[in-house]
Amino acid sequence: MNKVSVVSFGLVSLLASATFAADEKAKAAAPAPAAPSPEAVAAGKKINWDKMDENAKKAYMKKTVLPTMKKLFVGFDKKHYSNMSCATCHGEKAAENKFKMPNPSLPKLPQPTDRAGFMAVQQKKPEAVKFMGSQVKPTMAALLGKTEWSPTAPEGFGCYNCHTKEEAAAAPPPPAMGKPAAPGGPAKGW
Ligand code: HEC
Ligand code: HEC
Numbered sequence: 001m002n003k004v005s006v007v008s009f010g011l012v013s014l015l016a017s018a019t020f021a022a023d024e025k026a027k028a029a030a031p032a033p034a035a036p037s038p039e040a041v042a043a044g045k046k047i048n049w050d051k052m053d054e055n056a057k058k059a060y061m062k063k064t065v066l067p068t069m070k071k072l073f074v075g076f077d078k079k080h081y082s083n084m085s086c087a088t089c090h091g092e093k094a095a096e097n098k099f100k101m102p103n104p105s106l107p108k109l110p111q112p113t114d115r116a117g118f119m120a121v122q123q124k125k126p127e128a129v130k131f132m133g134s135q136v137k138p139t140m141a142a143l144l145g146k147t148e149w150s151p152t153a154p155e156g157f158g159c160y161n162c163h164t165k166e167e168a169a170a171a172p173p174p175p176a177m178g179k180p181a182a183p184g185g186p187a188k189g190w
Contacts, residue, residue, distance in 0.1 A: 036142035040068055044145035058099075061086065065143050072139060076131045089162060101162055108166045109159055117166070132159065 043064050052060065066086065073081035073088070086094050091105035110117025122129050141148040141157035149158025 036139040037068075040139050040142040043068070044142045047145055049144045049146070054098075061099075065140075068139065068143060069136070072131075072135050076127075076135070102160060102164045103162060104164045106163050109163045111165050111168065112160070114166075136162075 047060060049057070049060075066084070069089075070081065070084040073084050081088070086099070089103060089106070090099050090101070091097065091103045093105075097103075110121065137158060138148050140162070144157060147153045147156040149156035
């Protein structure tokens with residue numbers, strides 16, 4: 001099981017970098033940065049996330065994580081994210097849920113072994129997948145002082161540290177969240 005997940009997680013990275021490369025050719029003028037900023041890396045090096053208590057974590061989220069991540073999200077989609085808050089990542093019930101991640105109210109991602117599922121997400125939301133893989137994931141990992149997930153760092157920080165997984169095929173799909181955005185007006189996100 002573990003080996004299989006590693007392979008398909010690799011697929012996600014490959015997909016993400018493949019789009020990135022194709023896109024770069026298309027508009028070489030404005031390539032998106034693919035690495036975390038030196039500020040994010042420096043901030044992450046100053047903390048030991050796993051040893052911090054809840055108050056220290058909250059303070060770090062507020063002072064460093066939210067402003068840094070908001071800048072990225074606003075750069076990606078200003079209209080949607082100019083009000084970005086703790087709830088954008090942690091959900092409307094953040095406090096009630098004790099800020100636990102991953103957050104089941106974020107759009108669910110296919111199971112790590114679901115190659116076709118990931119291809120479909122990639123095709124439907126190429127820009128979102130690229131943004132997530134090349135900016136959100138590396139920057140969040142850096143801010144937490146963690147290694148970013150990769151096939152050679154399977155314990156690293158990755159997509160499933162924020163997103164939950166879709167139900168396995170046998171179970172009924174959860175209402176709304178896992179569904180592709182309806183044409184003309186998704187309630188949420190892009
Ligand atoms: C860009 C997404 C993002 C935003 C915005 C964000 N967080 Fe977080 N937060 C995370 C992630 C990811 C984790 C889990 C880190 C880990 O793997 O341990 C986390 C963890 C936490 C934890 C620790 C939870 C636990 O189970 O130990 C607290 C507390 C927290 N966040 C508070 C906040 C507060 C308060 C805000 C707003 C000021 C905020 N967060 C904004 C992504 C975010
Ligand atoms: C730090 C937390 C975090 C990480 C890590 C993360 N995401 Fe996201 N993702 C989010 C948030 C927040 C949103 C936006 C939700 C919204 O707009 O309400 C999002 C949205 C998305 C969407 C858009 C869904 C839709 O239906 O519009 C996709 C696709 C996605 N993420 C895929 C990924 C993939 C693939 C990875 C790993 C490469 C990843 N995410 C890593 C937090 C994260």
